[in-house]
Amino acid sequence: MGSFSGHVIPGSLILFLGLWNLRCSVISFLTSPRAFVARVWHPVPLPGHWARLQLYAVVGGGFAYMVSEFVHLFMLSRVQLNSYEHLSTNVAFVVAYSVLLVHASTKLLPFPRGTPQVIVAFPFTCAAVMFLFHSTAHHGPIEARYHLFIVPIAAATVLSLLLSAAFPTSFLLDILANVGVFLQGAWYWVTAAALYGYMQPPHCRTSPTEPDYKLVCEGDKWDHLGISLVYVHFAFLFSATVVALVGCYALAAQSAPSSSIDFILDSDAVPDGSSPCGLFAGAAAAASAVVHPWTSKGFAAEGAEVDKSGGEAIAMAAAILDVEGEEEASLLGGKDHQVKASV
Structure with a gap:
C-alpha cells in the first residue's frame, strides 16, 4: 500500500x-x-x-x-x-x-x-x-x-x-x-x-x-x-x-x-408570538409578585407593556392574589362579626 x-x-x-x-x-x-x-x-x-x-x-x-x-x-x-x-x-x-x-x-x-x-x-x-x-x-x-x-x-x-x-x-x-x-x-x-x-x-x-x-x-x-x-x-x-x-x-x-x-423542528421549540426574553421576564415578575404581594399590580402593569406573554403571566398571578385577598378579607370580616355577636 x-x-x-x-x-x-x-x-x-x-x-x-x-x-x-x-x-x-x-x-x-x-x-x-x-x-x-x-x-x-x-x-x-x-x-x-x-x-x-x-x-x-x-x-x-x-x-x-x-x-x-x-x-x-x-x-x-x-x-x-x-x-x-x-x-x-x-x-x-x-x-x-x-x-x-x-x-x-x-x-x-x-x-x-x-x-x-x-x-x-x-x-x-x-x-x-x-x-x-x-x-x-x-x-x-x-x-x-x-x-x-x-x-x-x-x-x-x-x-x-x-x-x-x-x-x-x-x-x-x-x-x-x-x-x-x-x-x-x-x-x-x-x-x-x-x-x-x-x-x-x-x-x-x-x-x-x-x-x-x-x-x-x-x-x-x-x-x-x-x-x-x-x-x-x-x-x-x-x-x-x-x-x-x-x-x-x-x-x-x-x-x-x-x-x-412531521418531526419537531428546532425552530418550533419556542411558540410563535413569544420570545424567550419575554417568557423569562414574565416568570421573574410573577415570582416577585408571589413573594411581595403588595407589588403585584405594579408588576402586572409594567409587564403588560414589556411583553404580551410576560403580561399574561403577571396578570394571572395578580388575579390569583386578588382573589386570595378577597377571601381572606371575607374570612376576617366574618370572624369580627362573630366576636361582636358574642360580646
Whole structure:
C-alpha cells in the first residue's frame, strides 16, 4: 500500500461507500422520519439481484485489490510483511460484507435488528488497531501523523455504529457513522497526495532507498512544516465535510415534500408570538409578585407593556392574589362579626 494507487484505490472504495450511505440515509429520513431505521447498506434502484450492487461492489472491489496486492508481494517483495497489515484490513472488509451479502441474499443468517451495524464495526476496528500499531507509521514524523489520524476517525465510526445498533431509529447516529466512513476514504486520498503526489511538503521527497519509500525532508525546519500541514489538511477536510453535509441536507430538504417533514423542528421549540426574553421576564415578575404581594399590580402593569406573554403571566398571578385577598378579607370580616355577636 506504500504508493499513490495503494492509498487511492481502497480510499475510493470507502469514500463512495460513505457517500452512498449518506445520500440514502438523508433521503430515507426526509421521506418518512417516523419510519426511519438505520442501515449499513442501501438497495440500488435496479431489478433483481442488482439491487444489492453496493454489497457486490465492496466485496468484489476489496477482493480484487487484495489479490492484486498479494500477487505484487508474491512476485516482487516477499520480505516486506508490513504490506500484509493492509491486506488484513481488506480481508476484514471482504469477510464482513460477504456475511451481509449472504444475509441479504438467503435465509441462512436471520439476524436481529442491529446485528449488521456490529458486523460492519468489525473491519473498522481492525483498521483502527492496524493504523495505531502499524509498523510503517514510525518511519518518519510526517507519515506517522498521517497514519495516526485514521485512528480517531475509525474509533468514532465504530462507536457510532455500536450506538446505532442499540438505537436503530436514531438518524443522527447513522449520519455520524456514515460521516466517519466518508472521512476515512477522503483521508486516504489526502495521505496519497501528501506522501506520494502533488501535495508533498516543500523540500520533502519520497526516497526509494528508504524502507517503504519514506518521506525525507532536507532539514528539521521542513519536517516541522510538513507536520503543520498534516493538521491543516485534517482541519480543512473536516470543515469541508461538515459544510458539504449541511448543504446537501438543505438541498434534500427543499426537494422533499413538506407533508413528510412531521418531526419537531428546532425552530418550533419556542411558540410563535413569544420570545424567550419575554417568557423569562414574565416568570421573574410573577415570582416577585408571589413573594411581595403588595407589588403585584405594579408588576402586572409594567409587564403588560414589556411583553404580551410576560403580561399574561403577571396578570394571572395578580388575579390569583386578588382573589386570595378577597377571601381572606371575607374570612376576617366574618370572624369580627362573630366576636361582636358574642360580646
